[in-house]
Amino acid sequence: MSEDIIIGRNPIKEALEAGREMNKLLILQDSKDRHLQKIIDMAKAKKLPIQFVDRKKLDKVADGGVHQGVIAYVAAYAYVEKETIIEAAAAKKEPPLIIICDEINDPHNLGSILRTANAVGAHGVIIPKRRSVALSQTVAKTSCGAIEYVPVCRVANIAQTIDWLKAQGVWIAGTDMAGDLYYKANLKGSLAIVVGNEGVGMSRLVKEKCDFVIRIPMMGEVSSLNASVATGVILYEVLKQRHDV
Structure with missing residues (x-):
């Protein structure tokens, strides 16, 4: 699994709350999961790019990890204003x-x-x-x-x-x-x-x-x-x- 990603609902939610720099999120398309919707709302509030993809794409990126329908690409280094x-x-x-x-x-x-x-x-x-x-x-x-x-x-x-x-x-x-x-x-x-x-x-x-x-x-x-x-x-x-x- 790439060191540039975070997988799973709770780790990503915590990273968003902590202000972790993120490049974009991959989220399972057509999902009705309320936990994923919470993450979507948080990402939109931070104006983060969101890409809705199928489960096959998420499985490939997670490379065997349990992604729970969401993957976040994080910045290797912090951005500045x-x-x-x-x-x-x-x-x-x-x-x-x-x-x-x-x-x-x-x-x-x-x-x-x-x-x-x-x-x-x-x-x-x-x-x-x-x-x-x-x-x-x-x-x-x-x-x-x-x-x-x-x-x-x-x-x-x-x-x-x-x-x-x-x-x-x-x-x-x-x-x-x-x-x-x-x-x-x-x-x-x-x-x-x-x-x-x-x-x-x-x-x-x-x-x-x-x-x-x-x-x-x-x-x-x-x-x-x-x-x-x-x-x-x-x-x-x-x-x-x-x-x-």
Whole structure:
């Protein structure tokens, strides 16, 4: 059984009451069990993603454990509030440097992004609660320890979070092949870099919220880079511009 899950009604209910960080819940579909309904109500109150699945799926995930119709995926590490990231930059007397992952689904990509974020001195990473990979042991392993040092904030709405960041004086740079060359953009000052989904890029609304959009030139036959590789290229340009390295 994976160390990233909790199974059974009572353990999950207790974890919810204790405020344990959870990524999502799997709950038996069409169940009339009142204990499961209590857990559903608690999860909804905390705005946790809920996925209703059949018993076969639950049995497979539980891997022989007694799940009682409910499984919770828990975070490998605790998330922080978005204010914490801004405060971390202020404590270092540095302009904020933030990476916003817009529906990144590959845990290896997120782990690599965390590793690069730490290498360049970024102050935090923001991910959405839905349609996105969450902090897991795979993410932690791929980050090679960076998950211990890079604050990760998990938000319900990326577009609204961008509006909040703008109110804090942070400029938002999206990444898209229709943008301007990244090394010609001014990447100094308070900045958040938005990295889109591996397949479709940034969502339309998030793209519209960006102050400007940048791109990495592609000279070969492939049309895009891996999300974590592209993030690394741009973050090192930020480092170069900020510190003249």
